[in-house]
Amino acid sequence: MKFAARNSCHLIFDMRKAYIASLFVLVAWPALAQSDTSFFTDTTLSGPERYNRCLALAAKDPQVAYEKSSAWRARGGMMYAAHCEAVALINLKRYAEAARKLTNLANDKFDAATRVQIYIQAANAWMMAEQPGEALPLLSDALEISPGNMDALTDRARARAMHRDWAGAETDLTEALSKDPTRVDLLVLRASARHAMGKKDEARADIDRALDLVPGYAEALVERGGMKLEAGDKAGAQADWEAVLKKSPGSDAAQSARARLEAMGVKAPG
Numbered sequence: 001m002k003f004a005a006r007n008s009c010h011l012i013f014d015m016r017k018a019y020i021a022s023l024f025v026l027v028a029w030p031a032l033a034q035s036d037t038s039f040f041t042d043t044t045l046s047g048p049e050r051y052n053r054c055l056a057l058a059a060k061d062p063q064v065a066y067e068k069s070s071a072w073r074a075r076g077g078m079m080y081a082a083h084c085e086a087v088a089l090i091n092l093k094r095y096a097e098a099a100r101k102l103t104n105l106a107n108d109k110f111d112a113a114t115r116v117q118i119y120i121q122a123a124n125a126w127m128m129a130e131q132p133g134e135a136l137p138l139l140s141d142a143l144e145i146s147p148g149n150m151d152a153l154t155d156r157a158r159a160r161a162m163h164r165d166w167a168g169a170e171t172d173l174t175e176a177l178s179k180d181p182t183r184v185d186l187l188v189l190r191a192s193a194r195h196a197m198g199k200k201d202e203a204r205a206d207i208d209r210a211l212d213l214v215p216g217y218a219e220a221l222v223e224r225g226g227m228k229l230e231a232g233d234k235a236g237a238q239a240d241w242e243a244v245l246k247k248s249p250g251s252d253a254a255q256s257a258r259a260r261l262e263a264m265g266v267k268a269p270g
Helices: 015-022 047-060 062-091 095-106 112-128 132-145 150-162 166-179 184-196 200-213 218-230 234-247 252-263
Strands: none
Touching: 047 062, 062 095, 062 112, 095 112, 095 132, 112 132, 112 150, 132 150, 150 166, 150 184, 166 184, 184 200, 184 218, 200 218, 218 234, 218 252, 234 252
């Protein structure tokens, strides 16, 4: 993760990869994708059954799923069809369109728990569209309904960080960590926010705590390497980043570590 305000968002906050897999579940995801689309007009299927198959199609062929779910919605598919449309749009990387659909869907007449989940989903889609300002009020709405909700707190911290509101991000992450102090991912995120605020000792303490809990945690090593480099310890930074490449070669953290090594003029191993 980067530390200056201008380039802070390696972990805070790569939304696209982190959330696509978990964004959208109103009904359980089916085990196998369906290759045909006849289920859209199969009158023997319930709405949830058709929705499950639509989600599977959205993973396999999002363009067809989008077109078919749009037609299904026009025939009265309501929330199931609208939600599947949004999933398909996410898979098509049409994030802003998905975000608008989810935002509208969140204002429908759902029970409180479902509304919270859709607010969170809509907010994540807005962040994937790189529009955190649209995400923030949705996450605040989710927290008004469900105070202390861990997902909403964490996501609002990310949105605030994307907005360079480091103090707000720190506040949300501190509240989340008060509920679960073993969340190493949140410790690393808070370290990034604190470092951007100039709280270097507190940031390093968060990183050290994360590495105590999970030795070799790749994201924490990326962060610690940046701190070492900033302090003039180039050898220490190189060692941390090379450790990331060795332990987690295919990860997002490894991509960041490799880029940092190359910026130092060091040929990354592998």
